[in-house]
Amino acid sequence: MTNHRKPKIVVLGGGTGMPVLLRGLKKYPIDLSTIVTVADxxxxxxxxxxxxxxxxxxxxxxxxxxxxxxxxxxxxxxxxxxxxxxxxxxxxxxxxxxxxxxxxxxxxxxxxxxxxxxxxxxxxxxxIVNESVTLHAEMNDGTIVSGESQIPMKNKKIKRVFLTPNNLSPIPEVVEAILHADLVVVSPGSLYTSILPNLIINDVGKALQDTKAKRVYVCNIMTQNGETNDYDAADHVQAIYNHIGTNSLDSIIVHNQLIRGDILEIYRKQQSSPVTYDLEKLSQLGLSVIEEDILDYESHPMVRHNTKRLAEMLFHLALNKK
Structure with missing residues (x-):
């Protein structure tokens, strides 16, 4: 990448995790595009x-x-x-x-x-699309749950999610942005109800596989009750691969420090626990692993990603695109 051009960063996601990431990135000299779910x-x-x-x-x-x-x-x-x-x-x-x-x-x-x-x-x-859509989940027991807000409430293991109407197409600018990016970031957020609703749209998963950009997944720090109970980092990635194919991510950013006990106790009452990771399992999924302390203790009393640290990491990843 020549020095005079701003790196092109594309962020896909939704929910509460995405804005945290973006508040840090907007301060950098980048060409930024965000692709946002509309299934809420x-x-x-x-x-x-x-x-x-x-x-x-x-x-x-x-x-x-x-x-x-x-x-x-x-x-x-x-x-x-x-x-x-x-x-x-x-x-x-x-x-x-x-x-x-x-x-x-x-x-x-x-x-x-x-x-x-x-x-x-x-x-x-x-x-992600220019029309009203509804998110559905097929559970492991075969039942179908309709509505983004209803899916976690059932507290069943999710097999897959899908959207109606069928055969939705993204707005053309979405595919173009992914294909011409230097770095594509899958943001933290609710895996099945904020992240995957973007990736499962026709042509988006294919664009992720075809792009020459680096593709990085910022993994959640905590599991989410009703969606990712007992998931480790590899389980999150495997869910993405199961929906859009294996050649869709290059690396993953994981939190590598212990979390304060008083905060963990609050999450334990919500049946939520830290997302652990196994380097060998992630390597077998074809990922390079970036281990960092990405937790923000200062600006929020609960578990939130450190927007400044993540933005710095992502900016340097985009600059160093091979």
């Missing part, structure tokens, strides 16, 4: 989707907020959640803005671009 159906997003046939705005809203460059008051306004005893209660203003702009422009993707411009967003934000 809980909370404000779910209520809006029941009333208006729209891609889920919630994860997109959080990414816009993370990548915005506006004053604190405007940022707070966009993320404001109404707490009133009427139909607005629980709704996020940002969700309403995105749905309103989608109604005005006739396209959710266009709405995302317009609102991104309004908030002076770093890089480009792509909803």
């Amino acid at each position: 159906d809980g909370g404000s997003t779910g209520r809006l989707r029941k009333d208006i046939e729209t891609p889920a705005p919630g994860d997109i809203r959080n990414v816009i907020a993370a990548l915005s460059n506006v004053d604190d008051e405007l940022h707070e306004l966009f993320q404001h959640r109404f707490n009133v005893s009427n139909g607005l209660s629980g709704h996020s203003l940002g969700n309403i803005v995105l749905v309103a702009m989608s109604s005005i422009t006739g396209s959710f993707y266009t709405a995302v671009k317009e609102v991104s411009d309004m908030f002076n967003v770093k890089g480009k934000i792509y909803p």
